Amino acid sequence: MTKPLKGLKVLDLTRVLSGPFCTMLLADMGAEVIKIERPGIGDDSRHFGPFKEQESGYYMLFNRGKKSITLNLKDNQGKEIFKNMVKKCDVVVENFKPGVMEKLGLNYEVLSEINPQIVYCSISGFGNTSSFKKRPAYDLVAQAIGGMMSITGYPDKPPVKVGSSLADMSSGLFAAYGIALAVLNREKTGKGQSVDISMIDSIFTLLESNVVRYSIGEEVPTRIGNRHPISAPFDTFLAKDGYIVIAIANDALFAKFAETLGQPELSQNKKFNTDFNRLQNQAELKQIIESWLQDRTVKEASELLLDSGIPCAPIYDIKQTCESKHIQEREMMVELNHPKAGKVRVPGNPVKLSDTPASIKEPSPSLGEHNLEVLTELVGLSEGDIKELIHRGVIDKENS
Amino acid sequence: MTKPLKGLKVLDLTRVLSGPFCTMLLADMGAEVIKIERPGIGDDSRHFGPFKEQESGYYMLFNRGKKSITLNLKDNQGKEIFKNMVKKCDVVVENFKPGVMEKLGLNYEVLSEINPQIVYCSISGFGNTSSFKKRPAYDLVAQAIGGMMSITGYPDKPPVKVGSSLADMSSGLFAAYGIALAVLNREKTGKGQSVDISMIDSIFTLLESNVVRYSIGEEVPTRIGNRHPISAPFDTFLAKDGYIVIAIANDALFAKFAETLGQPELSQNKKFNTDFNRLQNQAELKQIIESWLQDRTVKEASELLLDSGIPCAPIYDIKQTCESKHIQEREMMVELNHPKAGKVRVPGNPVKLSDTPASIKEPSPSLGEHNLEVLTELVGLSEGDIKELIHRGVIDKENS
Numbered sequence: 001m002t003k004p005l006k007g008l009k010v011l012d013l014t015r016v017l018s019g020p021f022c023t024m025l026l027a028d029m030g031a032e033v034i035k036i037e038r039p040g041i042g043d044d045s046r047h048f049g050p051f052k053e054q055e056s057g058y059y060m061l062f063n064r065g066k067k068s069i070t071l072n073l074k075d076n077q078g079k080e081i082f083k084n085m086v087k088k089c090d091v092v093v094e095n096f097k098p099g100v101m102e103k104l105g106l107n108y109e110v111l112s113e114i115n116p117q118i119v120y121c122s123i124s125g126f127g128n129t130s131s132f133k134k135r136p137a138y139d140l141v142a143q144a145i146g147g148m149m150s151i152t153g154y155p156d157k158p159p160v161k162v163g164s165s166l167a168d169m170s171s172g173l174f175a176a177y178g179i180a181l182a183v184l185n186r187e188k189t190g191k192g193q194s195v196d197i198s199m200i201d202s203i204f205t206l207l208e209s210n211v212v213r214y215s216i217g218e219e220v221p222t223r224i225g226n227r228h229p230i231s232a233p234f235d236t237f238l239a240k241d242g243y244i245v246i247a248i249a250n251d252a253l254f255a256k257f258a259e260t261l262g263q264p265e266l267s268q269n270k271k272f273n274t275d276f277n278r279l280q281n282q283a284e285l286k287q288i289i290e291s292w293l294q295d296r297t298v299k300e301a302s303e304l305l306l307d308s309g310i311p312c313a314p315i316y317d318i319k320q321t322c323e324s325k326h327i328q329e330r331e332m333m334v335e336l337n338h339p340k341a342g343k344v345r346v347p348g349n350p351v352k353l354s355d356t357p358a359s360i361k362e363p364s365p366s367l368g369e370h371n372l373e374v375l376t377e378l379v380g381l382s383e384g385d386i387k388e389l390i391h392r393g394v395i396d397k398e399n400s
Numbered sequence: 401m402t403k404p405l406k407g408l409k410v411l412d413l414t415r416v417l418s419g420p421f422c423t424m425l426l427a428d429m430g431a432e433v434i435k436i437e438r439p440g441i442g443d444d445s446r447h448f449g450p451f452k453e454q455e456s457g458y459y460m461l462f463n464r465g466k467k468s469i470t471l472n473l474k475d476n477q478g479k480e481i482f483k484n485m486v487k488k489c490d491v492v493v494e495n496f497k498p499g500v501m502e503k504l505g506l507n508y509e510v511l512s513e514i515n516p517q518i519v520y521c522s523i524s525g526f527g528n529t530s531s532f533k534k535r536p537a538y539d540l541v542a543q544a545i546g547g548m549m550s551i552t553g554y555p556d557k558p559p560v561k562v563g564s565s566l567a568d569m570s571s572g573l574f575a576a577y578g579i580a581l582a583v584l585n586r587e588k589t590g591k592g593q594s595v596d597i598s599m600i601d602s603i604f605t606l607l608e609s610n611v612v613r614y615s616i617g618e619e620v621p622t623r624i625g626n627r628h629p630i631s632a633p634f635d636t637f638l639a640k641d642g643y644i645v646i647a648i649a650n651d652a653l654f655a656k657f658a659e660t661l662g663q664p665e666l667s668q669n670k671k672f673n674t675d676f677n678r679l680q681n682q683a684e685l686k687q688i689i690e691s692w693l694q695d696r697t698v699k700e701a702s703e704l705l706l707d708s709g710i711p712c713a714p715i716y717d718i719k720q721t722c723e724s725k726h727i728q729e730r731e732m733m734v735e736l737n738h739p740k741a742g743k744v745r746v747p748g749n750p751v752k753l754s755d756t757p758a759s760i761k762e763p764s765p766s767l768g769e770h771n772l773e774v775l776t777e778l779v780g781l782s783e784g785d786i787k788e789l790i791h792r793g794v795i796d797k798e799n800s
Contacts, residue, residue, distance in 0.1 A: 004581040004582065004584055004585035005581070005584070017608065021608070025577070029581055048609075048630075049613075049617060049630070050612060050613050050616045050617025050618075050619070051616075051617075052616050057609070057612035057613070057615075057616030057617060058609045058612060060612070060616070061608075061609060061611070061612045108754075126726060126730075127730055127752065128752075129729060129730060129752075130726045130729050130730055131725060131726070131729060132725075132726055135706065135711075136647075136709065136710075136711035137711065138634075138647040138649075138711055140626065140628070140634065140645050140647045140713075141645060141647055141711055141712070141713040144645040144713040144714065144715045144716065145713045145714065145715075145716050145721065145724065145726070146716075146721060147716055147717070147718050147720075147721035147722075148562075148563060148564070149626075149636075149645075149715050150563075150715055150716060150717040150718060150721075151563030151564065151718065152552070152560060152561075152562055152563035153553065153560055153563070154557075154560070157554075157557070158626075158636060158638075158643055159626075159636065159643060159715050160552060160553055160554070160560055160625070160626065161552075161626045161636075162548075162552055162562050162566070163548060163550075163551030163552035163553070163610070163623065164548070164551065164606055164607050164608045164610060165608055166562070166566070166606060168608070169605075169606050169608055170570070170573070170606075171750075173570070173573055173574070173577065174573070174750050174751055176577055177425070177573065177576055177577045177580060177751060178751040178752075178753060180577060180580035180581060180584060181404040181405070181429055181580060181751065181753065181756075182404065182753060182756075183584060184404055184405070184580060184583060184584055184587075185404035185753075185755070185756050187584075187587055191755065193753055193754045193755035193756065194753075194754040195751065195752065195753055195754075196752040196754070197750065197751065197752065198730060198750065198752075200726060200727075200730075201727075201730055201732050201748075201750035201752075202750050204721060204727060204732055204747065204750070205569075205732075205747060205749075205750045206564055206566060206569050206570075207564050207718065207721075207747070208417065208421070208461075208564045208565055208568070208569055209448075209457070209458045209461060210563070210564060210718050211461070211718065211722060211733075211746070211747045212450060212457035212458060212460070212461045212744075212746060212747075213449075213450050213457070213718070214718045214719055214722055215457075215722060215733065215744070215745040215746065216450045216451075216452050216457030216460070216741075216744050216745070216746075217449060217450025217451075217457060218450075219450070220717055220718050220719045221718050222717065222718075223563065225560070226540065226549075226558075226559075226560065226561045228540070230448075230449070234538075234540065236549075236558060236559065236561075238558075243558055243559060245540050245541060245544040245549075247536075247538040247540045247541055249538075306535065309536065310536075311535075311536035311537065311538055311541055312541070313540075313541040313544040313545045314544065314545065315544045315545075315549050315550055315559050316544065316545050316546075316547055316550060317547070317550040317620055317622065318547050318550060318551065318607065318610050318611065318613070318614045318620050318621050318622075319614055319620045320547075321545065321546060321547035321550075321604060321607075322547075322611060322614055322615060324545065325531060325532075326526060326530045326531070326532055326545070326600060327600075327601075327604060329529060329530050329531060330526075330527055330529060330530055330598060330600075330601055332601050332604055332605075333611075333615065341616075344612075344615070344616050345615040345616070346611070346612060346615065346616075347604065347605060347607070347611045347612075348601075349605075350571075350574050350597065350598065350601035350602050350604070350605045351574055351577060351578040351581065351595065351597065352527065352528075352529075352578075352595065352596040352597065352598075352601075353578060353581065353582060353585075353593055353594075353595055354508075354593045354594040354595075354596070355585070355591065355593035356581075356582075356585050356593065
């Protein structure tokens with residue numbers, strides 16, 4: 001079995017999270033991703049924990065299956081080598097602040113002159129066309145001004161950020177989709193183009209119907225905890241040993257639920273007989289449910305409820321999720337053999353293709369591991385040229 | 401300018417959110433999306449608010465630029481019409497519970513016999529290969545057992561769900577990426593395949609490094625509010641009139657910040673002189689920052705801080721986000737002219753392609769609006785056939 005992006009050559013200038021996640025999605029699907037790192041230091045994330053045998057687990061996750069070369073892009077010879085690679089590759093991805101590639105003389109306009117087929121993707125906080133593009137933007141900033149924090153959390157508590165770096169992750173994913181679209185278009189036209197992804201635009205898109213509730217419904221949605229805006233009971237409930245989520249959005253299901261609670265009369269009660277009425281009286285309903293739950297563990301309650309077909313679930317911590325049967329069965333945790341760190345487990349890929357599945361077998365590269373291979377085979381340099389480059393500090397010795 | 405998916409014909413059986421968002425991403429990029437809805441009722445989301453002139457804003461957002469036909473897939477003639485369309489189309493997308501398409505006799509195995517080039521994408525809670533695939537799974541369930549709720553919120557407060565339906569949205573986006581990959585692969589091999597997307601796998605992927613902090617770092621990450629796991633000050637802070645986020649992850653930036661606060665000595669203080677020390681003493685540091693903020697509005701503070709290059713931002717509510725200069729400049733709010741509701745504003749598309757941009761001009765269709773067009777032009781039925789179908793209730797009259 002081959003992979004859908006086999007043959008696609010990607011020059012990867014990205015660092016840390018959004019960009020590396022994007023190119024990880026491409027590498028998992030068979031693209032040859034050549035990560036270009038700073039000599040001596042490499043991607044900052046090589047120095048982020050957790051560590052195993054001094055190797056960064058953070059770097060391992062997002063850079064599996066890629067090649068690494070070191071190249072000083074501020075050096076004229078480094079620039080020439082990069083331009084030479086652009087001639088022979090399909091995609092360039094970077095997540096610098098807007099303006100950095102221009103300052104290096106390596107922006108899309110320059111690179112597309114060298115290779116009109118090149119697909120050039122940039123990921124940044126505000127994107128390339130916003131007045132605010134020079135502003136520093138971390139994930140937290142994007143979640144704040146992208147509106148997501150204002151709708152996450154409890155009404156009587158401060159706004160809450162999503163626990164993971166959602167602006168980075170979603171912009172990386174939109175970038176991978178954009179690159180696939182540009183490559184598809186190139187199949188037809190023979191011409192590349194640029195793909196400009198903003199973390200704030202990405203978060204904004206994930207707000208889903210909250211935007212039209214404002215722009216069409218003339219309401220400003222705010223925080224409602226874990227409740228559903230129009231259905232009840234659809235929330236987190238406290239059981240004997242922790243929280244359970246229960247999600248009921250129609251009357252038939254509520255009738256079954258009331259029976260399971262041993263209180264079938266609830267579904268006849270005028271306070272609770274329709275979804276609308278249940279929503280109006282959700283606080284009282286929550287008390288009734290939590291008093292039923294107080295003698296039952298999450299496990300006991302969810303078994304009973306699932307037997308009756310009621311959508312519910314425990315709230316798993318990260319360990320419980322990682323070790324869950326579902327995650328195992330779906331190959332969402334895979335084992336890699338890292339030359340220094342040994343066997344490590346990292347997340348799999350959620351895009352399950354029947355004929356050309358992702359296969360995650362190669363570990364992340366050491367810094368400059370592929371200098372010799374890439375510079376001789378792709379760029380066509382001689383060993384003498386490479387010695388000279390190492391001497392001048394334009395690249396590193398391999399495995400330095 | 402053309403669009404990257406021009407010519408791609410998509411049969412869209414999806415309802416409500418995850419699937420419609422996926423096919424919206426395809427339609428924005430030029431695919432011809434033919435939405436197949438239940439006669440008389442249509443997609444449930446046609447009945448979700450907000451409403452304008454009795455038209456659903458929810459439906460308008462996720463179904464812009466699509467065609468709508470009504471077709472009863474339980475009827476034998478309805479099935480035959482669908483199979484006939486499969487012969488002439490490229491992609492089928494559905495978000496039924498696993499098993500529904502099999503029961504209808506319209507699963508991938510059947511459809512790929514009819515058209516081996518077909519790309520078949522299913523989106524469901526657990527995916528097609530999980531033991532739990534028959535379990536009901538709403539977004540809240542996926543956020544609970546996908547681990548996201550356990551890391552969102554404050555340590556001394558219950559777990560919190562992400563304010564929007566992130567499991568639906570992310571699975572729709574992974575599905576769009578998977579479809580693009582399968583179409584790309586088909587360009588090379590001439591053969592379609594199936595794409596199987598799970599809401600839980602999608603949420604799990606968005607946990608990013610939290611997974612390796614457990615699987616490699618042997619820690620179970622939990623809730624830390626809006627703080628950063630390894631840097632400080634990187635959090636939400638209370639100002640005179642609301643909250644501001646400030647994100648400082650290195651010593652140089654902290655020195656500038658301390659100067660801006662008029663307390664340059666802070667960066668020399670042993671409690672705060674390194675990122676590590678600031679993290680250990682973040683509670684004390686937060687008090688110092690909030691006492692500086694108590695006399696300043698969010699606007700005043702952010703202007704001062706941004707002038708010094710300190711990453712910070714107000715926390716916008718949905719209205720402030722929608723009306724922000726950034727969102728306007730990036731065309732992330734676009735106006736559609738709906739035949740019944742009139743002018744409405746909906747979110748734009750975050751994938752900014754330079755040569756083949758998304759253009760969002762067509763509104764969402766009325767139920768069965770394209771029955772005649774699709775059934776005559778694509779399926780080749782006569783007007784007599786169609787009258788017969790209407791009579792038997794297999795399809796609706798147009799614009800019923």
